Amino acid sequence: MDPILLAGLLGAVGGLTRGVVGLLKALSLRRRIIWTYYAITVFIAVIIGIFVGIVFNFDPRLSLLSGYAGTDILEGIYKSFAVQKVYTAPKAKK
Secondary structure, three states: HHHHHHHHHHHHHHHHHHHHHHHHHHHHOOOOOOOOHHHHHHHHHHHHHHHHHHHHHOOOHHHHHHHHHHHHHHHHHHHHHHHOOOOOOOOOOO
């Protein structure tokens, strides 16, 4: 099998594994599942797996791990820049 294809496939497996963990968490918390977000994270895991495979001489273990961890890191970065509501205390009456 072509090493680049194998690295991408293993990256996808890592991303799918990370996604399943996220899906189980969302189901347990009864949250809405955004399937396009899930698909995008798996696609990004494929890209991460390929790049890590190229950089580290196509070590399959690293491609698999990078698909999992890379998606997790990117999700953490995304959540840190997400807009959040800020609540302030009401003004005291005079």
